[in-house]
Amino acid sequence: MIPLWSRTQQQEYRSRVRGVLLGGAIGDALGAGIEFDSLDAIRAAHGPAGVTGYVPAYGRRGAVTDDTQMVLFTVDGLIRAHVRQAAGGWHPPTDVHHAYLRWAATQQDWGPDERRKDLGWLGREEWLYARRAPGSACLAGLSGPDAERLGTLEQPKNPESKGCGTVMRAAPFGLLIGWEPALVCQLAIECSVLTHGHPTGYLAAGAFAVIVHTVLRGGTVEDGVEQALALLAERPGHEETTAALRGALAAVRAGEPSAARVAELGQGWVAEEALAIGVYCTLVAEDVRSGLLLSVNHSGDSDSTGTVCGSLLGALHGxxxxxxxxxAELEGRGTILQLADDLVLELSQGTELHGPAAGPAWRERYPVG
Known part of the structure; x- marks a missing residue:
């Protein structure tokens, strides 16, 4: 449960949760149409400044990718974990794993299978049944004969993978502001190894969750990075993630923001690079617009770096x-808003939603089994 707050503080928290999910989705959509293009190709097609707004992707403007899809299913899993806790069970990675399996179904099915009782309302959103360049490690970890096995730190899925598919979906763990930072980091890690087992992959996800968490608690992005670095230092295999975060801080101090400085941090295909680019673009942003555009106009995984940057900017500004x-043009905006508000409701008023005196509506919305 979140701390007891005044009404004003509760409204601020809700705005920032909405900001994280909407901001991440906007960054995703800005990068969706240029994800596989070089910076030269982006500028040739869209002008010297590159993209300055949405460009068509997947048949429309404002389309989101697998990044936003997986963020939404992460939130769905976290809500269900809290519903299950009220009934006497508590293992969030299991609920998040089940949520990711429901996401995997959206990548292969034409639409929701109405025979399935576990889908809940999110799993019945037909617009989510669309394949939007999902990461190979995410698909491999959630399909085939090994799909039902829960990846763990001792036996992770895809132990050699550190793709950015683990970090782009990690912001929701930072929304658990009633938790201590070390626990937020641990949960993000345990939910990363469901698909990505390389230490750099899961530690980058843990670090990102901690930075979001720090900002929602009233700290700066710099505070969040320092908190993340302190927690990373306790973990074996942290060196690449630590170096990437320190590189992002050094780039901020190096001079005027530019695409060249983004390029020095990498292309974002792997977790630590996506994290570093997102953090750098947030720190140098004059406003939300400029930060997001800097985060997607580069030769690399533009939608994932946009997702990371947008999530952080949304956390900062609401x-x-x-x-x-x-x-206005963002695909799935109503779904994103509803899920954000449902998370806030669960974390603040869960006992009223599914306590002894509550009706079945919330449990039908977020079934656990």
Whole structure:
């Protein structure tokens, strides 16, 4: 449960949760149409400044990718974990794993299977049944004969993978502001090894969750990075993630923001590079718009770096700071808002939603079994 707050503090928290999910989705959509293009190709097609707004992807403007899909299913899993806790069970990685299996079904099925009782409302959203360049490690870890096995730190899925598919979906763990940072980090790690087993992959996800968590608790992004670095130092295999975060801080101090400085941090295909680019673009952003555009105009995984940057900017500034014209065209905006509000409801009023006196509506919305 979140701490006892005044009404004003609760409203601020809700705005920032919405900001994280909407901001991440906007960054994802800005990068979706240029994800596999070089910076030269982006500028040749869209002008010297590169993209300055949405460009068509997957048949429309404002389309999101697997990044936003997996973020939404992460939130769904966290809500169900809290519902299950009220009934006497508590193992969030299991609920998140089940949520990711439901996401995997959206990548191969034409639409929701109405015979399935576990889908809940999110799993019945037909617009999510779309294949949007999902990461190979995510698909491999959640399909085939090994799909039902829970990856663990001792026996992770895809032990050699550190792709950015582990970090782009990790922001929701930072929304658990009633938790201590070390526990947020641990949960993000345990849910990363469901698909990505390389230490750099899961530690980058843990670090990202801690940075989001710090910001939602009132700290700066720099505070979050320092908190993450302190926690990383306790973990074996942290060196690449630590170096990437320190590189992002050094790039901020190096001079004027530029695509060249983004390129020095990498292309974002692997977890630590996506994290470093997202953090750098957030720290140098004059406003939400400029930070997001810097985060996607590069030769690399533009949608994932946009997702990381957008999530952080949304955490810092809340939903009202997000550009209205980008919100208006964003695919799935209503679903994203509903899920954000449901998470806040669960964390703040869960006992009223599924306590002894509550009806079945919430458990039908978020079934656990």
């Amino acid at each position: 939903e009202t700071a997000l550009p209205g014209e980008w919100l």
